[in-house]
Amino acid sequence: LTKCEHLACTEIRASSLSGECEDKPRSQRMVDQSVTHELIHAFDRCHFKIDLTKCEHLACTEIRASSLSGECDWRSEFDRGNFSFRQQHQACVKRRAALSCKMNPVCAENDVEELIDKVFATCYRDTTPFEKRP
Numbered sequence: 001l002t003k004c005e006h007l008a009c010t011e012i013r014a015s016s017l018s019g020e021c022e023d024k025p026r027s028q029r030m031v032d033q034s035v036t037h038e039l040i041h042a043f044d045r046c047h048f049k050i051d052l053t054k055c056e057h058l059a060c061t062e063i064r065a066s067s068l069s070g071e072c073d074w075r076s077e078f079d080r081g082n083f084s085f086r087q088q089h090q091a092c093v094k095r096r097a098a099l100s101c102k103m104n105p106v107c108a109e110n111d112v113e114e115l116i117d118k119v120f121a122t123c124y125r126d127t128t129p130f131e132k133r134p
Contacts, residue, residue, distance in 0.1 A: 029070075029076075032070070033069045033071045033076070034069075036069040036070060037065040037066070037071060038065070040061070040064055040065040040068050041061050043129055044060075044061040044064060047128065047129070052106065053106055054106070055101065055104075055115060056115060056119055058101055058104055058107060059097060059101050059116050059123070060119050060122075060123040062096070062097035062100045062101055063093055063094075063097045063116065063119065063120060064123055066092070066096040066097050067089070067133065068134060071092075071096065072089050072092035072093050072096065073089075077089075077092050082095075090124065093120075093124060094113075094116055098112050098113055098116055101115070101116070
C-alpha cells in the first residue's frame, strides 16, 4: 500500500458521517457503516490519489463507499423502505452516491446521475482493499 500522510483525526458526530439527519445514530450497525464509508474515502484518497475537485473522482469514491460500507445491504434498504429483488444493491449505491455528490459544490455544474452512470461499472466492480464486497 502507498503510505498516506494526509489523514488527520477530528472529533465528529456519527450522524455527520452517514448523511442521515439524526442527532444520534440508531444502532452500532449504523456507526460501523458510517465509519467504514469514511475509511473507504480515506483509502481512496491515499491509494488512488483521487482529486476531490473533480466530480468524476468524487462520484467514484462515493460509489465505492456506498457499495463497500454495508449501507446498501438488504437490511439497511428494507429499514429505509426501499425493497426490490432486482438489482436492489446497485440502485441503492447509485441513489446514495448521487445524493452525496449533489450536496458537494464540486458537482454543481454536472448532471450527477449521468456522471454516476458513466463511472458506475468500473467503480462498483472495484472492491479494493477487500477481496470481494463485504
